Amino acid sequence: MAAPPRNRTTEKAHVDDEALQRYCGAWRDMQCSRRGGGGGGDAFVVGAVYHIAEDLTDITLMDAYSGEVVRRMDGLSRPGLRVCAGGDMICVVSPGDGLLRVVDVATGDLTDLSMGCSAATGRNVSSGYTLGKVPATGEHKLLHVYAAANGSQSSEVLTITTGAGGGCQWRATRSHPPMRIEHGISRSSATVGGVVHFLSPATTSAPRDRGVECDTIAAFDLATEQWRPALMDGPLPADQRHRGQRPNLSLAALGGRLVAVHHDYPGRTINLWSLTPNDTTWTKLHSLPIKNVLRGWEEEPTSHPAAAAEAKRGGRSKKRKKKKEEEVRWLCREKVAQPLAMVGDGRMAVWARGCEGAVRLHDPRTGACEEVAQVEKGGCVLGFYSGALSPSHAAEMEE
Secondary structure: OOOOOOOOOEEEOOOOHHHHHHHHHHHHHHHHHHHOOOOOOOOEEEEEEEEOOOOEEEEEEEEOOOOOEEEEEEEEEOOOOEEEEEEOEEEEEOOOOOOEEEEOOOOOOEEEOEOOOOOOOOOOOEEEEEEEEOOOOOOEEEEEEEEOOOOOEEEEEEEEOOOOOOOEOOEEOOOOOOOOOOOOOHHHEEEEOOEEEEEOOOOOOOOOOOOOOOOOEEEEEOOOOEEOOOOEOOOOOHHHOOHHHHHHEEEEEEOOEEEEEEEEOOOOEEEEEEEOOOOOOEEEEEEEEHHHHOOOOOOOOOOOHHHHHHHHHOOHHHHHHHHHHHHHHHHOOOOEEEEEEEOOOOOEEEEEEOOOEEEEEEOOOOOEEEEEEEEOOOEEEEEEEOOOOOHHHHHHHHO
């Protein structure tokens, strides 16, 4: 994660008054939900930068408002280790043996908690981890979904217990995923209210279970440690529910609600739907012009008839050069905008991804999008942290 850019850029989209009135009601509800949720922590983006030469990964905490790096934990993670961020906790887990370590954000120290003994063994096992919190008890739990070489998926869960007499054990969940889920890509899942939601596998060639659409969602309840047997329908219109749309979909947790994100590239928009608290209906929250959030979408590619005709007039050599430049620019454009969280002033923190990336704050009331930090090449965003940076800070938050 790099330092914030010297010159911040703010782009403002044209906002239709009728659309603004239609969307802002749901957006205000999400803001109220966030303010009433307690927790009191500030908003910190958890980023990681992998250094090939040292074979180490540095973990950083960045202030979502200013882009300032407030904590840097060098060499915290090594190849094969997974860093999980969720709410007021950050932990590191080893897929090979299931060992769990909790990160002290104030010092960067790691505390071993689990005895290992994961049920997922063997070289051909792929693993995915999700850290969540049970609202009723305040317990932190780590969900581990793993798949064998034949594609069959299983899961286990661990309750994170700190302090004297700790010692955490993995235990098999009481049921299996009701469909094949995407457990290896973080933006394919989101945790809301102690329930972890998953989309189906992101690759369009992956086998699909009968009755499962590209936007179908499976859910795991951290409190009961069971998969919900009923699948949840996604928000896409029927004419868009085809396999090719699955890579354009992601999930996010915003203001205490589950949000589905769809990149409509032909329509040049990023559509956000919010699930109602009763988990029955989807409300279209916002439609963001893609060019105002992602860089490189300001112009059409050279394959467009108008662009091709213009290049043709410049001669064969000039045409080839311009086409090559356009191809490089088009390939390097930012492709994904993943919402991270809502910050205290009602703006939405977004991770823009491409050859490189950036963290931006989007204001749905004005359409403005402000870049607060750049993510250097080889870096990624792991999640959001809302806990204290130091024991003294935690005491201040409790008062």
